[in-house]
Amino acid sequence: MIVVIAIDALEYNLVEKFNYKNLKQEKYGKTDISEFSQPRTMVLWSSFMTGENKENEILALGDKKMWNYQIDIKDTFFSKFKNPKVIDLPGFSYDLDEHKKERELLKAFFEAKTQEEKEKIKKEYNQRSLEHHKKIKNEFEKAIKGEHDFVLGYFSAIDVIGHLNFGNKILMKMLYKDMDELAKKVRTLGYPVLILSDHGMKAIGNFGDHSEYGFWSVNFETNLKNPKITDFKNLILDVMKEKDKEFK
Amino acid sequence: MEERLKIVIVGHVDHGKSTLIGRLLYDTDSLPESKLKEIKEFCEALGKDVEFGYVLDHLEEERKQGVTIDTTQTFFKTKKREYVIIDAPGHVEFLKNMITGASHAEAAILIVDAEEGVKEQTKRHAYILGMLGLKQVIVVINKMDLVDYKKERFEEVKKEIIEFLKSLNIEPKYIIPISAKEGDFIAKKTEKLNWFDGPTVLEALDGFSKSDELDKKPLRFPVQDVYNFDKRIIAGRIASGIITEGDEIIVFPSKEVTKVKSIEEYNKILKEASAGKSIGIITEDKVFVDRGDVITKKGEPAPIVTDTIKGHVFWMDPTPFKEGERVLFKCATQEVMCDIEVKRVIDSSNLEVLSEDATTIENRQVADVIIKTEKPIVVENFNDIPSLGRFVLQREDTCAGGIITGFGE
Numbered sequence: 001m002i003v004v005i006a007i008d009a010l011e012y013n014l015v016e017k018f019n020y021k022n023l024k025q026e027k028y029g030k031t032d033i034s035e036f037s038q039p040r041t042m043v044l045w046s047s048f049m050t051g052e053n054k055e056n057e058i059l060a061l062g063d064k065k066m067w068n069y070q071i072d073i074k075d076t077f078f079s080k081f082k083n084p085k086v087i088d089l090p091g092f093s094y095d096l097d098e099h100k101k102e103r104e105l106l107k108a109f110f111e112a113k114t115q116e117e118k119e120k121i122k123k124e125y126n127q128r129s130l131e132h133h134k135k136i137k138n139e140f141e142k143a144i145k146g147e148h149d150f151v152l153g154y155f156s157a158i159d160v161i162g163h164l165n166f167g168n169k170i171l172m173k174m175l176y177k178d179m180d181e182l183a184k185k186v187r188t189l190g191y192p193v194l195i196l197s198d199h200g201m202k203a204i205g206n207f208g209d210h211s212e213y214g215f216w217s218v219n220f221e222t223n224l225k226n227p228k229i230t231d232f233k234n235l236i237l238d239v240m241k242e243k244d245k246e247f248k
Numbered sequence: 249m250e251e252r253l254k255i256v257i258v259g260h261v262d263h264g265k266s267t268l269i270g271r272l273l274y275d276t277d278s279l280p281e282s283k284l285k286e287i288k289e290f291c292e293a294l295g296k297d298v299e300f301g302y303v304l305d306h307l308e309e310e311r312k313q314g315v316t317i318d319t320t321q322t323f324f325k326t327k328k329r330e331y332v333i334i335d336a337p338g339h340v341e342f343l344k345n346m347i348t349g350a351s352h353a354e355a356a357i358l359i360v361d362a363e364e365g366v367k368e369q370t371k372r373h374a375y376i377l378g379m380l381g382l383k384q385v386i387v388v389i390n391k392m393d394l395v396d397y398k399k400e401r402f403e404e405v406k407k408e409i410i411e412f413l414k415s416l417n418i419e420p421k422y423i424i425p426i427s428a429k430e431g432d433f434i435a436k437k438t439e440k441l442n443w444f445d446g447p448t449v450l451e452a453l454d455g456f457s458k459s460d461e462l463d464k465k466p467l468r469f470p471v472q473d474v475y476n477f478d479k480r481i482i483a484g485r486i487a488s489g490i491i492t493e494g495d496e497i498i499v500f501p502s503k504e505v506t507k508v509k510s511i512e513e514y515n516k517i518l519k520e521a522s523a524g525k526s527i528g529i530i531t532e533d534k535v536f537v538d539r540g541d542v543i544t545k546k547g548e549p550a551p552i553v554t555d556t557i558k559g560h561v562f563w564m565d566p567t568p569f570k571e572g573e574r575v576l577f578k579c580a581t582q583e584v585m586c587d588i589e590v591k592r593v594i595d596s597s598n599l600e601v602l603s604e605d606a607t608t609i610e611n612r613q614v615a616d617v618i619i620k621t622e623k624p625i626v627v628e629n630f631n632d633i634p635s636l637g638r639f640v641l642q643r644e645d646t647c648a649g650g651i652i653t654g655f656g657e
Contacts, residue, residue, distance in 0.1 A: 126290075126293070127293060130290075130293035130294060131293070133294075134293075134294070134295055169305065170286075170287065170290075170302050170305045170306050171286075171290055173302065173305055174287075174290055174291070174294065174299075174302060175294075178294050178296075
């Protein structure tokens with residue numbers, strides 16, 4: 001089995017600051033996403049799973065429609081595996097309703113007129129995101145104990161909660177720690193593990209906006225330096241080939 | 249002013265220092281309710297127990313934003329007194345602050361993980377406590393929840409730490425099994441540790457005394473200046489003890505004896521003054537007295553007058569010290585040139601012993617030294633009377649701070 005922990009907006013500088021060793025693993029760094037005009041979640045994950053820059057295609061759909069974009073498994077490297085499990089990944093197995101509700105709450109927050117109203121929305125927004133986070137975590141933990149040869153879990157809470165709470169370093173630290181603990185659990189199983197983010201996050205006052213690089217780390221030998229998000233397709237396939245001589 | 253005891257919490261990085269501090273603050277209601285609520289809610293939403301380490305993160309954030317005035321100290325209160333936890337972010341800062349007097353802990357808690365036992369860092373931190381001569385030490389064996397609160401495991405770790413501390417001449421006053429995470433034996437005794445009949449951490453702390461009850465100690469009045477107006481005023485700040493009008497006093501090192509005629513403080517006449525006060529005194533006889541002398545009281549224990557002291561120095565000058573160089577020794581108001589013999593040298597960043605018989609001290613190194621002063625000086629052990637037990641060494645600028653731990657060869 002190969003395991004990918006896909007974490008939306010995991011910020012390189014915060015991983016460094018909190019020094020979470022399970023997130024850093026044996027080798028870690030920033031990814032180069034400078035080929036993209038903007039660090040957009042849907043664009044980056046789609047490019048990751050296909051190994052191709054999907055920016056033009058996805059941006060052409062417009063802001064609203066792009067979230068419904070779904071790539072067929074045969075166009076992704078997941079199809080190379082016999083029994084892959086890909087949980088909640090944007091552009092593939094994304095929980096459209098759930099994430100739509102989160103985006104609506106985010107919009108409502110910025111449109112709210114009073115502070116009281118904003119606080120109420122923020123609370124609901126945070127809680128909702130954490131509930132979803134717990135659900136995905138459960139599903140992911142079950143999957144890595146199962147019979148799959150590839151498991152990818154996509155975790156959005158750091159991005160979703162970060163947008164409204166990036167200035168609250170305690171909340172951010174709690175979330176990073178939670179992901180570090182999850183990474184620890186996965187790492188003890190002994191499989192090759194890739195931890196990858198689409199982009200990071202930077203502070204805009206107390207809010208958070210996407211930063212112009214992502215984060216990656218692995219627990220195996222690799223010569224990767226300053227990789228692009230499209231490079232991970234081949235990295236994963238190469239590792240699999242090395243593990244399983246019959247893998248094509 | 250309410251009594252305040254300064255404590256420092258040391259131990260291996262993963263043995264639960266932050267959690268213990270967070271728990272101490274939580275159990276003594278020293279935290280802002282709203283923040284705690286947010287932390288609790290978030291932990292619950294993540295399906296976790298409340299982690300008290302986050303409380304410290306919150307305080308850290310507040311400091312950065314300038315919400316709390318004090319930048320390095322954290323407070324909590326019991327029925328008996330107020331406590332200040334002195335921050336020890338790393339060895340270098342801790343040693344530097346303790347030695348140079350930026351902070352002076354009066355008691356220490358050494359934390360050891362029940363599962364992991366004594367680790368290298370535990371030993372290094374304990375070594376600092378020994379070096380600083382801290383006597384009021386509590387050892388807490390933390391994370392008892394992870395070893396099912398087993399008495400046998402507690403006894404094993406206890407034995408291990410006692411043996412090690414013995415080699416450093418530290419005899420802890422209490423060794424307490426705790427779980428900072430679960431709140432066992434921090435503020436309350438819990439059923440899970442019903443086999444332990446000792447105090448909780450807070451009870452143990454309350455059992456300590458303030459080491460700097462300086463006015464109960466013998467009078468030490470280092471002379472800052474002598475002013476000859478229409479009357480001759482001897483000015484200074486009382487380092488310890490109490491001076492009273494009519495007292496028979498001895499001037500050191502000359503040992504001339506006279507009586508206190510009057511005591512003044514800013515155009516105010518006082519009958520007596522105690523440690524910490526800046527005052528001027530007028531004596532009955534015109535004894536010879538000068539800046540650097542130390543006035544004591546007849547009938548009280550005499551100070552130590554010596555030209556040879558043992559101590560530890562923290563070097564903070566990029567230019568290293570080499571044996572043979574003479575530097576200025578300053579203690580209270582005394583200034584005298586000195587020679588230094590270097591013994592053991594330690595790297596303050598990792599507390600590694602670099603040499604047992606060094607001849608140089610480099611920047612950020614801590615050294616055991618023997619200092620020979622050009623003429624006798626009046627000093628005290630650092631733990632008895634800090635202001636006469638602490639010194640600085642100076643070239644053109646201050647190059648080191650130090651504490652006195654012994655006298656003579």
